[in-house]
Amino acid sequence: MELELLKSKIDSLVDKNNSKEFTLQAICDLLENEIPYYDWVGFYFKNGDKEELKLAQFTGEETEHTIIPFGKGICGQVAVSNQNFVVQDVSEQDNYISCGWKVKSEIVIPIFVKGENIGQIDIDSHTANIFTENDTLLLEHVCKKVATIL
Template sequence: MNIDIIQQEIDTIILSNKSKDEKLQTICDYLENEIFYYDWVGFYFKNGDKEELKLAQYTGEETDHVIIPFGKGICGQVAVSNQNFVVQDVSEQDNYISCGWKVKSEIVIPIFVNNENIGQIDIDSHTANIFTEKDEQLLEYICKKVAKILS
């Protein structure tokens, strides 16, 4: 994975004349196509004043998890902790919401606007023990760029 090239492409997407929703969908599609072990890529955002996340743009297999209560699953835990969560083997997590039998690992990075956690990017992989610090760095970069178009 060449982070520099991916970051440049993300910058191009962010600066494009597309709508916010189109930009988010393009980011999902690009990441899933570019990084072989990103099997599902999606954005969840806080659902108004409710203590829950709502699925926005995504690419990959359909999911039943359109609404996720705060604290439930990896995404719900990130909504509460405000910290990155990297799960190398989902079978070792007690508080995990299964998105399908193929998912082996997951990484979730929060998105902050004005120091408030307003959502997150969620990546599922069909490969266990696949995520590295480079993935975290890349996704943190993407979340900072996405925050600018959401503020």
């Protein structure tokens, strides 16, 4: 993974002044295309005043998990904890919502606007034990850039 090159590409996408929806979709597509083990990339955001997340833009297979209650699954846990969550082997997680039998690992990074956790980026991989510190650094950068357009 060319970390600095990918950060630069993300910066360019965000700085183009396209619609929020277009930019989020472009980020999903870029990450899924550039990183071979990113098999599903999506954004979830807090659903109004409800204690749940709602799926926004994504790239990958369709998912039935378009609404996720706070506390449920990896995404729901991040909504409550406000912490990054890297799961190298989803079969070892008790509170995991399966998005498909192919998913082996998942990484979720929260997005903060004015100190409030308003959403997250969620990455699924069909490969176990695949995520590194570079993935965390890249996705934290993505979330900081995305926060500037929300």
